[in-house]
Ligand code: ADP
C-alpha cells in the first residue's frame with residue numbers, strides 16, 4: 302500500500318475507532334481495498350472483519366455499500382458507527398417509506414460514509430439505479446458464505462450478487478466470511494466473480510477455546526455437571542437441535558438454579574428479541590438455542606458454548622463454538638455426542654428433499670464432523686486441518702489433556718459386523734447388541750437368535766462399550782442405518798475387508814467420563 306493510504310488508515314483507526322494498532326492482516330486488507338483492489342477475506346469470528354471495509358470506505362470517495370443478510374443487526378451497527386462519528390444508515394424492509402426516501406437522498410448527495418443493505422433490497426431495480434446515480438466507494442459483501450449452495454446458510458439472493466461486477470466494474474469489492482473450507486472458498490470466488498481478487502486467509506485457530514467432546518450418557522445431566530463444575534456464574538450458549546429440546550433444556554437449567562433463556566425460530570418475534578437483548582445485556586446468563594441464534598451476535602464474554610446434539614458439519618460447529626471467548630480470555634467448547642446423534646443426522650440427510658449430489662456433500666460434511674468426534678489425536682489439529690491449516694498438538698483440548706486410550710479393535714469390530722450379518726441385516730442396534738451380549742430377550746427367543754454362532758460372543762463388554770464400538774463402525778463407514786426399515790443396521794462394502802481380516806481397526810477405548818481441570822475464568 303502507498304504510505305499515504307497507510308498513514309491515513311492508521312490515523313482513522315486511532316482517532317475514529319480508538320484502537321492503537323491494526324490486528325493480523327487488517328492493515329494489508331485495508332490498504333489493498335482502499336487502493337481499489339478486490340479482496341476475499343477469511344477471518345474467524347471476532348477477528349475484526351468490520352474495520353476491513355469500514356476504514357477503506359472512509360478513505361475512499363463516496364459511500365461504502367455493505368451487503369448483509371443480518372437485517373436485525375443493522376440498527377445496532379449503524380448506532381455503533383454514529384457513536385464514533387461515522388455517517389451510516391441502512392436500507393431494509395423494517396423501515397418506513399419516508400425513512401427510505403431520506404436515506405436514498407443521503408446516498409445520492411454523498412452525505413453518508415456507509416450504507417447497509419439487505420441483498421434482496423439491493424437487487425431491486427430502484428436500488429441498483431440509485432447506486433448507479435451515486436458515488437460508490439466500495440461494495441462489502443458480508444457473510445459471503447451465504448452464496449454457497451453447499452453451505453449451511455445458503456441465501457438465494459446472494460447468487461445474484463455477481464451482478465455487482467457487471468454493473469459496477471470500477472468499484473472495488475470485498476467479500477468477507479468467518480467460515481469457508483477450501484471448496485466453499487472457491488465457490489464464493491466463482492459465484493461472486495472474485496476469481497482475481499486477492500485472498501486474505503487468517504489463521505482459524507482460537508487458542509483460548511478449549512475443545513472437548515464427551516460421550517453422551519445423560520446429556521442434560523452432563524451439561525449441568527459441566528456448567529456447575531467448570532463455569533458456574535459464567536455466561537454461555539447451549540445449542541440443541543429441536544425447538545422442543547431447547548424449551549425443555551432451558552426449563553431444566555432454570556429448575557437447577559441456572560438462569561437460562563430459550564431461543565428458537567418458533568417463538569414469537571417479540572419474545573425472541575427480548576431474550577436476545579437480555580442475553581447481550583446481562584451477566585451470568587445462559588442462552589439455550591437452536592442454530593437460529595447467534596449469527597452476528599457480539600457478546601465478548603461468552604465463556605462456554607455447549608452442543609447437546611451433533612452439528613451437521615465442522616463449519617457449523619466451528620462457527621457456533623467461535624462465539625465463545627471473543628474477548629480472548631479462556632473459554633470452553635463442550636459437546637456431548639452419542640450413537641443416537643449419528644443415526645439421527647444420517648436419517649435427516651436420507652430423508653431430506655435434496656438431490657443425490659447434494660446428499661453426498663452433506664454426507665461428506667457429516668463424516669468430517671464424526672471424524673472430529675472420534676479422533677484419537679488433538680481436536681484442534683483436526684479442526685484446523687479441515688480448514689487447510691497445519692498445526693501441532695495444542696495442549697488445550699480434551700484429547701491433549703487426557704489422551705484417549707486406543708486399542709486394536711479388529712476382533713470386536715468383526716464380532717459386531719458378523720452379528721449384523723447373521724441376523725440378516727434386519728435388526729436395529731438394541732437387538733444386535735443383545736445378541737452379542739447373549740441376552741435372553743423375548744425377541745431373541747422368538748427369532749431363535751440364541752442359536753446363532755455369534756450369540757454371546759461379546760458378553761465380555763458392556764452395552765455402553767458396544768454402543769461406542771457401533772458408533773465408530775458407523776463413523777468409519779462400515780455400517781449404515783436403514784431408516785426405511787426400522788433403523789436396521791446394514792453392512793457397507795467397506796465392512797468386507799474387516800470381516801475378511803484384511804484390514805485392522807484401531808478404536809477409541811470407551812472411557813467413563815472424567816472431569817478435566819476447571820478452565821480458569823477471569824473475573
Ligand atoms: P468479526 O466481524 O470478524 O466477527 P468484528 O469486526 O465485530 O469481528 O470485531 C470484533 C471485535 O474486535 C470488535 O469488538 C472490534 O471492535 C474489535 N477490534 C477489531 N479490530 C480491532 C483492532 N485493530 N484493535 C482492537 N480491537 C479491534
Ligand code: ZN
Nearest residue numbers: 679695698701
Ligand atoms: Zn489439542
